[in-house]
Amino acid sequence: MNRNVVYIIRFVALVLFQVLVVNHIRLGGYVHPCIYLIFILLLPINIPDWQLLLLGFGLGLCVDIFTGTPGLHAGATTLMAYSRPAILRLVSGHQKLENVVEPNLGQLGGVWFLRYMLCMVLVHHFALFFLESFSFRLILQVLLRIVISVPVSIFLMIIILFLFQREKKQEAH
Numbered sequence: 001m002n003r004n005v006v007y008i009i010r011f012v013a014l015v016l017f018q019v020l021v022v023n024h025i026r027l028g029g030y031v032h033p034c035i036y037l038i039f040i041l042l043l044p045i046n047i048p049d050w051q052l053l054l055l056g057f058g059l060g061l062c063v064d065i066f067t068g069t070p071g072l073h074a075g076a077t078t079l080m081a082y083s084r085p086a087i088l089r090l091v092s093g094h095q096k097l098e099n100v101v102e103p104n105l106g107q108l109g110g111v112w113f114l115r116y117m118l119c120m121v122l123v124h125h126f127a128l129f130f131l132e133s134f135s136f137r138l139i140l141q142v143l144l145r146i147v148i149s150v151p152v153s154i155f156l157m158i159i160i161l162f163l164f165q166r167e168k169k170q171e172a173h
Contacts, residue, residue: 007043011059014039019066022156030145033153035160036063037124040081041117044102045088056081069132076128080120087119105161117157121150 018036025033039059043052060077064070088103091112105113129142129149 007039010042011039011055011062015059015062015066018063023067027152030141030148031152032129032145032149033156034121034124034128034149035153035156037077037080037121037153038157038160040077040084041120041157042102042104043084046101049085052081052084053078072128072131075131076124079127080124083123084120087116087123091116091119105165114154114158117154118150121153121157122146125150125153 014036018034022033022035027033036059040052040056043055047055056077057074060072060074063073063077067073095108095112103113103116108116125146129145133142
């Protein structure tokens with residue numbers, strides 16, 4: 001299947017799953033998992049920066065439109081997309097990513113991908129929750145939301161990635 005079609009399907013499926021399912025899971029006022037971030041995480045490593053920023057903004061804007069949060073997700077995902085090249089360099093260290101088309105668990109290993117995912121989700125959640133509160137008065141509540149939401153988001157994203165990775169392997173056989 002054409003890679004662009006895969007990205008479009010992934011974009012639509014993740015946004016719909018986020019706004020129709022995940023946003024309605026109530027785990028208290030402090031837990032706000034975000035699984036739609038998988039889209040930015042799995043984009044090709046060599047994608048031009050301008051495309052990465054546009055896709056990050058578009059992804060966040062779609063979530064904002066469905067959830068009625070004007071600009072919060074768009075701002076957070078754009079910052080996440082902007083930070084992605086630096087995070088890739090930081091997480092990779094001396095490891096070369098020339099032969100890797102897109103970051104995933106299979107090619108780069110679980111520890112590498114977990115560090116990459118943790119950095120990206122932290123950037124997103126810091127931006128999202130601080131934009132939402134728009135005050136340093138609530139800094140303890142914001143930090144608590146980040147500390148609780150980041151692991152929940154990562155856990156849900158890993159489950160989704162494993163489900164679809166296993167499905168791809170079964171299709172190949």
